[in-house]
Amino acid sequence: MARKTMAFYPPTPVVIAPEHQLRVEIGPLYVACSIADQASIYAFEFFELDNDINEWSDVFFEIKNNSVLLDKYSGNIDLCYNFREALIIPGEKMNSAASADFLSLIYGESNRHEQKHDKLADPKNMVNCYRIRKTILDQAVRHFHLFQGHHVYTGMLDQLFARQDLPDQLLQLRVYPQCFIVVLMIKGQLQLIQSYTFETAADLCFYLLSILKEHTLRPEDTHIEMSGFIEPHGELHQQLQQLFPKRSFSTLAESALIPEMLESYHSHYFTPFFNPSL
Incomplete structure (x- = not known):
């Protein structure tokens, strides 16, 4: 269900330094784990997933068991979601009810998702509204002691705006x-x-x-x-x-x-x- 197709580690045993940040990016068919500082990548793992995922709990279990990095890190994890159910909304239009209506209009109604949003570093005060499966969030809470979640669009757009x-x-x-x-x-x-x-x-x-x-x-x-x-x-x-x-x-x-x-x-x-x- 989750196959490690790339793995790169330092020549010595993995030891996490204070300046290192663990980033976990979750997409529909992959999970990428990387440990890096502001200058370089220290370690990297890439898992490809089957396209018939029924239980995200199984995916997290397999990755946790096969990752060298996840058990080594006890700090705040940068958790990035890469799923298509996202919309960029002007800040003045942003409220929980309106964004839920916009997402439902485009992607359909769902009670299996939780709604999130990220503010963009843009002078026009735009907001990235998105939703994530509750099962993914439940597993993140279960497996990661501390994490800060955001959508992949947010980082991409902030870089472009800068x-x-x-x-x-x-x-x-x-x-x-x-x-x-x-x-x-x-x-x-x-x-x-x-x-x-x-x-x-x-x-x-x-x-x-x-x-x-x-x-x-x-x-x-x-x-x-x-x-x-x-x-x-x-x-x-x-x-x-x-x-x-x-x-x-x-x-x-x-x-x-x-x-x-x-x-x-x-x-x-x-x-x-x-x-x-x-």
Whole structure:
């Protein structure tokens, strides 16, 4: 149900220093655990999940039993949720009833979720409203002594809002197992952030082109920033190369990574899970 497909540790036994932070990111089909400080990654584990999850308690149990990191850490855990049921709402429209109505309108009614929200570091005072399965929150309380939860969109948008180097038209793409997140910014203004599932490279490219068409933008005028599970010589990257002449990988400095990471993967694989500037 939960398979550890990546694992990178320091050459000596794992000892957590006071400056280290454990981050656990939970998505529909993966869990990533990393220990890092503000300059570098100290250890990293990635678990892929089956797509027929019935009990999150089983997932947490398996990961806890197979993780070298979770039993070593007793501090406050940075818990990041990567699920599609999220909306960015203007601050003046934000209240619990209104956000619940918006989420239900888009994603349907549910009594299996708990509603959360994160404030964004944006001068327009926007709020990221989202909901998380109660079973995930119950298991987090059970397995983690202390944790601070937030949605993956929050960190992505806060980083973009803080940048001074944004092109006029930017697509930011993060690819995970069978899903991806795309952000569209036009002249520094947020136009869209959305999660999608996909099976083939053609599926992903279709979604990107549909987004541009809806905003009357052309691929040749749009810069795409890519990170996550994209093979530089794979089918997905080849198709993106054909569509977007303006493109770049969002990479981490080699000094921020464990050397063994670069023996099998490119640094942009790990960008979604680590930001040395935070």
